[in-house]
Amino acid sequence: MNHVITIAKREITSLFYSPIAYVVLALFALGSSLIFFNAFAPSMPASMQATFQGLVWLMILLLPGISMRLISDEFDSGTIELLMTSPLTDTQLVLGKWLGAMGFFLTLLVPTLVLVGVIEAFGDPDYGPLLTGYIGLLLVGGFYLAIGTFASAISRNQIISYMLTVFTICLFTFVIFLLSRASFIPLKLQQAMQFMFVNGHFEDFGKGILDLSRVVYFVSSTAFFLFLAVKLVESKRWR
Amino acid sequence: MSNTETQNSRRFKYGINVTVSVVIVLAIVIILNIISYRRFASQRIDMTATRLYSLSPQTKKLLGKMQKDVKIVTLISQNAEEFNKAKDLISEYDNYSSHITVEHIDPARELTRVSQFYGTIKERYADTVKPLEEAIQKGREGIERLASDIAQQKKLLSDLMANQAFADGDEKELLSQVIRAFARSDEQFKQTNELIEKTLDSPMPDYAGSLQEIKRILSHYNDSVYGAAGNYLKQFAANSQQPNAIKEKLLELSESFKASRQPINAVLSQIDSVKAGEEYTKVMQQIAKPELVVLIGEDQIRVVELVDMFRMSQDQQRQLAQGQQPELQFLGEEKITGNLLAMSMDTQPLVVFIEGSPRMPVLGPQGQYQAVADRLENLNFEVKSWSTQVSVIP
Numbered sequence: 001m002n003h004v005i006t007i008a009k010r011e012i013t014s015l016f017y018s019p020i021a022y023v024v025l026a027l028f029a030l031g032s033s034l035i036f037f038n039a040f041a042p043s044m045p046a047s048m049q050a051t052f053q054g055l056v057w058l059m060i061l062l063l064p065g066i067s068m069r070l071i072s073d074e075f076d077s078g079t080i081e082l083l084m085t086s087p088l089t090d091t092q093l094v095l096g097k098w099l100g101a102m103g104f105f106l107t108l109l110v111p112t113l114v115l116v117g118v119i120e121a122f123g124d125p126d127y128g129p130l131l132t133g134y135i136g137l138l139l140v141g142g143f144y145l146a147i148g149t150f151a152s153a154i155s156r157n158q159i160i161s162y163m164l165t166v167f168t169i170c171l172f173t174f175v176i177f178l179l180s181r182a183s184f185i186p187l188k189l190q191q192a193m194q195f196m197f198v199n200g201h202f203e204d205f206g207k208g209i210l211d212l213s214r215v216v217y218f219v220s221s222t223a224f225f226l227f228l229a230v231k232l233v234e235s236k237r238w239r
Numbered sequence: 240m241s242n243t244e245t246q247n248s249r250r251f252k253y254g255i256n257v258t259v260s261v262v263i264v265l266a267i268v269i270i271l272n273i274i275s276y277r278r279f280a281s282q283r284i285d286m287t288a289t290r291l292y293s294l295s296p297q298t299k300k301l302l303g304k305m306q307k308d309v310k311i312v313t314l315i316s317q318n319a320e321e322f323n324k325a326k327d328l329i330s331e332y333d334n335y336s337s338h339i340t341v342e343h344i345d346p347a348r349e350l351t352r353v354s355q356f357y358g359t360i361k362e363r364y365a366d367t368v369k370p371l372e373e374a375i376q377k378g379r380e381g382i383e384r385l386a387s388d389i390a391q392q393k394k395l396l397s398d399l400m401a402n403q404a405f406a407d408g409d410e411k412e413l414l415s416q417v418i419r420a421f422a423r424s425d426e427q428f429k430q431t432n433e434l435i436e437k438t439l440d441s442p443m444p445d446y447a448g449s450l451q452e453i454k455r456i457l458s459h460y461n462d463s464v465y466g467a468a469g470n471y472l473k474q475f476a477a478n479s480q481q482p483n484a485i486k487e488k489l490l491e492l493s494e495s496f497k498a499s500r501q502p503i504n505a506v507l508s509q510i511d512s513v514k515a516g517e518e519y520t521k522v523m524q525q526i527a528k529p530e531l532v533v534l535i536g537e538d539q540i541r542v543v544e545l546v547d548m549f550r551m552s553q554d555q556q557r558q559l560a561q562g563q564q565p566e567l568q569f570l571g572e573e574k575i576t577g578n579l580l581a582m583s584m585d586t587q588p589l590v591v592f593i594e595g596s597p598r599m600p601v602l603g604p605q606g607q608y609q610a611v612a613d614r615l616e617n618l619n620f621e622v623k624s625w626s627t628q629v630s631v632i633p
Binding site for chain 2: 126127128129131132183195204207208209210211212213216217220221223224227228231234235238239
């Protein structure tokens with residue numbers, strides 16, 4: 001566990017040294033405020049439901065920016081050799097990288113707390129849905145970053161891993177959303193696809209409902225992609 | 240050489256190993272999700288302060304006891320905040336009970352789904368709809384026959400009117416009226432036909448309405464034209480001052496009218512004898528309205544209108560019409576649960592209001608408790624009143 005924390009800490013520090021992190025930070029803060037003030041008007045409900053839902057879409061483009069360098073950077077600079085020969089297991093390496101990215105994602109969410117303050121100043125918000133909304137954002141972020149960790153282990157090129165991540169996330173969002181409505185797909189398959197739709201699972205969190213099956217969906221799929229990443233890093237040893 | 244071979248076989252072994260483990264983990268993830276969905280979907284925690292998405296204890300009790308499957312379909316096109324909340328709450332029924340499935344259709348945008356939905360409704364009543372379709376077919380044949388009769392009689396009439404011996408008088412007046420009625424007939428028949436054709440083409444045809452239309456037009460010719468004119472013709476044939484040749488012609492015409500009435504009467508009585516399809520007609524008329532929630536059970540269909548699901552003052556109705564979003568009080572859960580309860584019961588429960596004096600009625604327009612009775616009737620209670628001074632006990 002100590003190793004994981006060490007890697008995570010190192011990862012967060014190095015993220016704050018890279019320019020791309022500040023670009024993501026700025027875009028995230030700007031995007032969340034724009035979405036928020038779009039729905040900020042008299043007589044509108046004092047909630048962040050719309051903001052959260054917009055953020056989930058925004059995250060498709062921004063989070064891969066954080067995760068794209070996680071492992072591919074180690075390949076590129078050759079430091080992976082050091083990591084591989086250290087007493088660190090591959091699982092610890094992947095988990096540490098992912099946790100570091102999650103830590104940075106938490107930093108991204110901090111500016112949005114200002115928006116909560118704005119609602120509190122102008123209205124009487126219901127804190128239940130706000131809490132579940134943030135829990136949901138964390139779960140979605142964890143899932144997207146796990147996909148990103150997996151993609152960054154595929155290629156030493158950061159751009160390729162960015163594109164791969166965005167493409168994979170789109171499979172779980174746009175593609176599924178559109179395909180599950182196409183009439184040529186049988187009904188059973190449509191339902192199965194709708195179950196895989198990320199934003200559908202997030203919707204309940206935004207509304208203020210905590211559904212354990214949704215949590216299981218996010219946690220299990222996050223774990224699945226982290227498992228894939230571990231297998232991928234492992235494969236470097238025997239390929 | 241042998242070195243690369245062993246390396247290759249080693250890679251292959253590792254590769255297979257990884258593939259198998261990935262497949263196994265994927266299967267575990269899928270199974271885990273299926274189990275958790277079945278297990279946890281009915282135990283959602285509502286974190287909103289006002290319990291916005293929580294079903295009431297009564298609803299949960301009913302859903303827990305439900306035996307029959309019910310499908311709830313919402314046909315709501317308005318996108319007001321309140322209506323979305325209504326849809327959300329209805330979705331909770333689906334989450335809570337495995338016997339209930341919920342489908343949301345936007346009738347303004349998803350036209351194919353709407354017509355599919357109408358199709359399934361029609362399918363359900365396929366047996367009762369058949370006699371109706373046959374009756375309409377008979378009715379259309381009747382109209383065709385009437386049209387050909389009229390064409391022949393027109394010829395007779397114009398011959399007679401052109402006859403030099405036919406003197407002016409009441410007879411001529413009557414015949415010209417009949418000619419005028421006949422002249423309109425072609426246009427009328429064409430319109431009726433088009434109307435029926437249009438109805439039959441719609442996804443959920445209004446059979447009863449078409450039959451009514453056929454009946455209306457047939458009985459119009461039967462009574463007002465053939466019946467009335469036929470009687471006069473007979474009288475004229477018996478005692479008028481026209482020449483005998485004309486009288487004979489008049490008699491012939493009246494016989495022809497009489498002959499035409501027979502098939503019409505046959506068709507009319509056939510249409511009247513069709514008793515089936517009452518339920519279909521009722522459901523069809525209810526579903527034709529905009530903005531509603533349809534509950535489809537195994538043996539009955541119930542329709543709740545969206546307007547009834549909100550307590551709305553006239554002021555708020557005006558605001559809504561102007562595109563504003565007034566805050567409405569939602570009664571939908573009460574309505575839907577009431578209907579579900581009614582559907583799961585075999586016999587209707589009866590509520591009797593006891594009335595002390597006929598001068599102070601309990602029910603009816605002046606009834607003091609009519610509001611209570613209305614609500615009970617909405618919840619599918621049978622409501623009756625019993626006056627202590629009248630000895631008949633309901």
